Amino acid sequence: xxxxxxxxxxAGASYVAxxxxxxxxxxxRDTDREPTRIAAFALRExxxxxxxxxxxxxxxPPWQPGRVPTVFAGAGYLLxxxxxxxxxxxxxxWFAAQAYCESEGARLPTWYEWEYAAAADATRTDARQDPAxxxxxxxxxxxxxxxPLPVVGGDANVYGVRDLHGLVWEWVDDFNALLVNxxxxxxxxxxxxxxxxxxxxxxxxxQNYAVLMRVALLxxxxxxxxxxTLGFRCAREVTR
Amino acid sequence: xxxxxxxxxxxxxxxxxxxxxxxxLPGDSIYQxxxxxxxxxxxxxxxxxxxxxxxxxxxxxxxCQFVCPMLIDAARDTEAALTExxxxxxxxxxxxxxxxxxxxxxLAAMARQRGLDASQWxxxxxxxxxxxxxxxxxxxxxxxxxDGEFNHSAELILLDAEGRIAARTAxxxxxxxxxxxxxRRQLAVGQP
Numbered sequence: 001x002x003x004x005x006x007x008x009x010x011a012g013a014s015y016v017a018x019x020x021x022x023x024x025x026x027x028x029r030d031t032d033r034e035p036t037r038i039a040a041f042a043l044r045e046x047x048x049x050x051x052x053x054x055x056x057x058x059x060x061p062p063w064q065p066g067r068v069p070t071v072f073a074g075a076g077y078l079l080x081x082x083x084x085x086x087x088x089x090x091x092x093x094w095f096a097a098q099a100y101c102e103s104e105g106a107r108l109p110t111w112y113e114w115e116y117a118a119a120a121d122a123t124r125t126d127a128r129q130d131p132a133x134x135x136x137x138x139x140x141x142x143x144x145x146x147x148p149l150p151v152v153g154g155d156a157n158v159y160g161v162r163d164l165h166g167l168v169w170e171w172v173d174d175f176n177a178l179l180v181n182x183x184x185x186x187x188x189x190x191x192x193x194x195x196x197x198x199x200x201x202x203x204x205x206x207q208n209y210a211v212l213m214r215v216a217l218l219x220x221x222x223x224x225x226x227x228x229t230l231g232f233r234c235a236r237e238v239t240r
Numbered sequence: 241x242x243x244x245x246x247x248x249x250x251x252x253x254x255x256x257x258x259x260x261x262x263x264x265l266p267g268d269s270i271y272q273x274x275x276x277x278x279x280x281x282x283x284x285x286x287x288x289x290x291x292x293x294x295x296x297x298x299x300x301x302x303x304c305q306f307v308c309p310m311l312i313d314a315a316r317d318t319e320a321a322l323t324e325x326x327x328x329x330x331x332x333x334x335x336x337x338x339x340x341x342x343x344x345x346x347l348a349a350m351a352r353q354r355g356l357d358a359s360q361w362x363x364x365x366x367x368x369x370x371x372x373x374x375x376x377x378x379x380x381x382x383x384x385x386x387d388g389e390f391n392h393s394a395e396l397i398l399l400d401a402e403g404r405i406a407a408r409t410a411x412x413x414x415x416x417x418x419x420x421x422x423x424r425r426q427l428a429v430g431q432p
Contacts, residue, residue, distance in 0.1 A: 177383035223376030
């Protein structure tokens with residue numbers, strides 16, 4: 001265990017404050033072409049680890065595999081088991097992630113909050129237009145995911161948040177709100193009538209595959225689903 | 241969920257001779273969520289208040305101009321396809337996406353305007369976090385837009401007596417025969 005994670009284990013979860021700002025999201029609709037305003041919030045420095053989730057499940061037996069109702073966590077839930085390592089926990093449903101965050105007096109971040117934090121690199125709050133930034137993330141996607149996951153505690157971005165890229169995919173609170181069509185390049189929305197609010201869904205930045213792949217994955221999931229590469233971190237309001 | 245499990249084990253402890261405690265819910269029931277809503281009369285109403293009966297459930301918001309009125313019509317048409325006796329045994333639950341604006345007064349105004357009988361129809365609101373959880377259970381997608389509208393899927397869902405999703409339809413033009421058939425089947429199951 002690295003020094004960072006050892007300290008985290010001693011101090012409880014560490015949250016980093018992010019200032020209010022604006023975000024040009026990869027998601028866009030015809031009604032919100034203006035940049036999205038993000039209120040100040042606090043984000044967990046690292047994803048929740050296997051050791052942390054183990055402590056949660058030990059303290060909250062209804063979330064143990066085999067006891068949790070299938071409506072909250074399906075067959076893939078904690079399939080890899082839990083241990084005392086600082087590797088990020090995966091195999092966790094949205095409901096389980098939400099319950100964990102509530103136990104820390106927190107919640108899952110919204111998509112916009114996550115995207116806002118994840119747009120940064122070590123020195124810039126928005127590094128997304130830098131081809132090197134994109135290439136690094138796509139390089140991670142291309143790595144085979146068959147070994148055990150490394151522990152949390154990668155390099156901090158400009159806000160002090162770690163591991164937003166390069167380790168796991170992450171749940172967001174509004175994963176079921178991203179509403180991406182199979183093909184958003186066409187203006188004629190075949191499912192237009194399925195949605196209220198005129199349903200004109202579009203992707204603002206089609207070059208940004210690195211982030212769009214996240215959107216595609218999250219949109220394909222149900223709240224009881226889990227996968228071996230999907231973890232989470234929590235967010236909090238900032239009290240000032 | 242915690243309290244429900246606690247009650248369940250309590251019932252087991254008290255009635256160890258009873259083979260199946262009536263309180264045990266199936267694992268795939270949306271009533272596993274321990275949630276309290278507020279109805280159009282301003283009264284607290286639990287998500288599982290209509291347990292024991294089939295329920296037509298959907299999500300909406302009162303300021304919606306387009307699909308939401310169709311949703312109410314579709315629920316009405318579904319009811320209208322039933323006999324009077326059948327109709328009395330099916331509840332309708334509409335949950336708002338819009339906790340900020342949909343106060344009980346707003347819900348009551350809509351119920352009045354659409355002539356919805358409060359003994360059968362519950363229009364309800366709850367906090368934003370609970371809305372998200374209910375939507376996740378019902379597999380409803382929704383997103384607040386900057387202009388105060390919501391982008392959301394529009395479906396009518398049938399819950400069985402134990403809160404499991406028995407049928408759903410996105411066909412809101414009139415009564416969907418498959419949904420009506422599913423309601424009749426659920427009512428037949430519940431018949432002594």
